[in-house]
Amino acid sequence: xxxxxxxxxxxxxxxxxxxxxxxxxxxxxxxxxxxxxxxxxxxxxxxxxxxxxxxxxxxxxxxxxxxxxxxxxxxxxxxxxxxxxxxxxxxxxxxxxxxxxxxxxxxxxxxxxxxxxxxxxxxxxxxxxxxxxxxxxxxxxxxxxxxxxxxxxxxxxxxxxxxxxxxxxxxxxxxxxxxxxxxxxxxxxxxxxxxxxxxxxxxxxxxxxxxxxxxxxxxxxxxxxxxxxxxxxxxxxxxxxxxxxxxxxxxxxxxxxxxxxxxxxxxxxxxxxxxxxxxxxxxxxxxxxxxxxxxxxxxxx
Amino acid sequence: xxxxxxxxxxxxxxxxxxxxxxxxxxxxxxxxxxxxxxxxxxxxxxxxxxxxxxxxxxxxxxxxxxxxxxxxxxxxxxxxxxxxxxxxxxxxxxxxxxxxxxxxxxxxxxxxxxxxxxxxxxxxxxxxxxxxxxxxxxxxxxxxxxxxxxxxxxxxxxxxxxxxxxxxxxxxxxxxxxxxxxxxxxxxxxxxxxxxxxxxxxxxxxxxxxxxxxxxxxxxxxxxxxxxxxxxxxxxxxxxxxxxxxxxxxxxxxxxxxxxxxxxxxxxxxxxxxxxxxxxxxxxxxxxxxxxxxxxxxxxx
DNA sequence: GCAAAACCATCCATAAAATCGATTGAGTTA
DNA sequence: TAACTCAATCGATTTTATGGATGGTTTTGC
Numbered sequence: 118x119x120x121x122x123x124x125x126x127x128x129x130x131x132x133x134x135x136x137x138x139x140x141x142x143x144x145x146x147x148x149x150x151x152x153x154x155x156x157x158x159x160x161x162x163x164x165x166x167x168x169x170x171x172x173x174x175x176x177x178x179x180x181x182x183x184x185x186x187x188x189x190x191x192x193x194x195x196x197x198x199x200x201x202x203x204x205x206x207x208x209x210x211x212x213x214x215x216x217x218x219x220x221x222x223x224x225x226x227x228x229x230x231x232x233x234x235x236x237x238x239x240x241x242x243x244x245x246x247x248x249x250x251x252x253x254x255x256x257x258x259x260x261x262x263x264x265x266x267x268x269x270x271x272x273x274x275x276x277x278x279x280x281x282x283x284x285x286x287x288x289x290x291x292x293x294x295x296x297x298x299x300x301x302x303x304x305x306x307x308x309x310x311x312x313x314x315x316x317x318x319x320x321x322x323x324x325x326x327x328x329x330x331x332x333x334x335x336x337x338x339x340x341x342x343x344x345x346x347x348x349x350x351x352x353x354x355x356x357x358x359x360x361x362x363x364x365x366x367x368x369x370x371x372x373x374x375x376x377x378x379x380x381x382x383x384x385x386x387x388x389x390x391x392x393x394x395x396x397x398x399x400x401x402x403x404x405x406x407x408x409x410x411x412x413x414x415x416x417x418x
Numbered sequence: 419x420x421x422x423x424x425x426x427x428x429x430x431x432x433x434x435x436x437x438x439x440x441x442x443x444x445x446x447x448x449x450x451x452x453x454x455x456x457x458x459x460x461x462x463x464x465x466x467x468x469x470x471x472x473x474x475x476x477x478x479x480x481x482x483x484x485x486x487x488x489x490x491x492x493x494x495x496x497x498x499x500x501x502x503x504x505x506x507x508x509x510x511x512x513x514x515x516x517x518x519x520x521x522x523x524x525x526x527x528x529x530x531x532x533x534x535x536x537x538x539x540x541x542x543x544x545x546x547x548x549x550x551x552x553x554x555x556x557x558x559x560x561x562x563x564x565x566x567x568x569x570x571x572x573x574x575x576x577x578x579x580x581x582x583x584x585x586x587x588x589x590x591x592x593x594x595x596x597x598x599x600x601x602x603x604x605x606x607x608x609x610x611x612x613x614x615x616x617x618x619x620x621x622x623x624x625x626x627x628x629x630x631x632x633x634x635x636x637x638x639x640x641x642x643x644x645x646x647x648x649x650x651x652x653x654x655x656x657x658x659x660x661x662x663x664x665x666x667x668x669x670x671x672x673x674x675x676x677x678x679x680x681x682x683x684x685x686x687x688x689x690x691x692x693x694x695x696x697x698x699x700x701x702x703x704x705x706x707x708x709x710x711x712x713x714x715x716x717x718x719x
Numbered sequence: 720g721c722a723a724a725a726c727c728a729t730c731c732a733t734a735a736a737a738t739c740g741a742t743t744g745a746g747t748t749a
Numbered sequence: 750t751a752a753c754t755c756a757a758t759c760g761a762t763t764t765t766a767t768g769g770a771t772g773g774t775t776t777t778g779c
Contacts (some may be wrong), residue, residue, distance in 0.1 A: 186494075
């Protein structure tokens, strides 16, 4: 004999309609069933919810207090059922995404915002890693989606290409290498290279294959820090072009004239594993991300 | 087929103990009953709470989300049951008290504070009225207790005396009446009388019987306002002595030498109606109020 | 002022549900 | 490999909820 939700609903209905009989009618039940339930509730709680001394059964003050609490409870029950309904419609409870810090964050944020505006119950967790750290995090945490610059393929990973991003080899306009024509590797080795620490490994041999192998390499933990360091003249390095459009236009940064090339393109991928199929929110977010990327950043050859 | 609390408790227990079987044992039920309830819940919610593909049934992410919400719900159910338990032990849900503004508020506040420290669920409502307004409010609102200077008795009202309070007829030291010996009524009539508006009636004939009937009477809405007005030299009036001990000691206020007497004692009463018997909190508060009054303000002859 | 209607409690028979005990098959431990 | 543990399932049984009828009030409508 326990407190049950159904009886609280009955209590609420009785009070709203004003009588046991009306509540019974509304619920398509016999009035005796209503009386029985209320009596049972009163016995369980050990208090009189209704004062039956008058013609109409009236809520006691205690009953009123219980009703107030009970209504709060009913609201919460409703919330729980809505949550369950969402899940049963395919909305997964949580969605974890890992992205490479080299990719622009704005389209992702716009996609997340649009997802959140749909008022679904899925909780989204976003992580940023670098280089191999993305895939390592994706696999270790069984994440649902990853946005990578590059990844080790396997039969279960399903990748969709995103618009190409160009990385430029740049340096501050005040740096000794600026405006020098026909730079060779040996020239670069005389200066500090700024790069991003791979968050997936501590072993330098697996670092970014775009490194030049000079003696002085500074590892930074994000492209914003890298860009700022380059702007301060600390060294040279690769930076995605979308981050430095302004600085290139006003010549605070200049592209190096490196004989090996100063522009490097890559095709970022949106990846998920078919071992862990995407739920409804995952599919939706996946679509939104593709849409946002393709809308804002037209592909460059 | 509705969501019921009992099943949420079972769900919680399964997860805490780690298996259906252990939960069944703890609940002194057969394991089949537990399976049955969980299956029913899953059908009701339309989602799988457990993943049964492995040896041990494991919570799905959806199940985990439901469990989290469910635990919140169980907490609320528990609160409701505690509330009911308090009521069944005699703690009434609310308690309304009306006091006369002429009485000192500190002992009442101390009593209320001590009551609240007992962590009971009774909500206390306090009102301040003046003179007949106290009883009018008490009767109109079916209040539980009143603290009055005076009241119209009836067979159902049960009054307990509180320590005597003295009202003094005082005036500012700078007022023309100050230090005048042998004042008669006609002298008083030449000056402004300050008094408290009876909150129970708008008809002046039922006003405080201590009024002097002069032509210029200012009605104020509280003793603090009255005291301040007297201090400013606006007129004379009765003020309870506990409010003006300091001012009398440093002679900012002086007692009038009125031939009709300048000190008027009254015995405040703590009253409740036997038509509405006090609940447990009412009795307790009643005791606390008596204790606080008798402790702090020893009776004066 | 009287009859009809509304209100709620109670009783009893029955329909619906939860539970038990036993069994099965899969997985784990020693 | 034998002994356990785990959870699903099934049929029988107990427990609980419901419907319908009745009775004692009080209110409403005429």
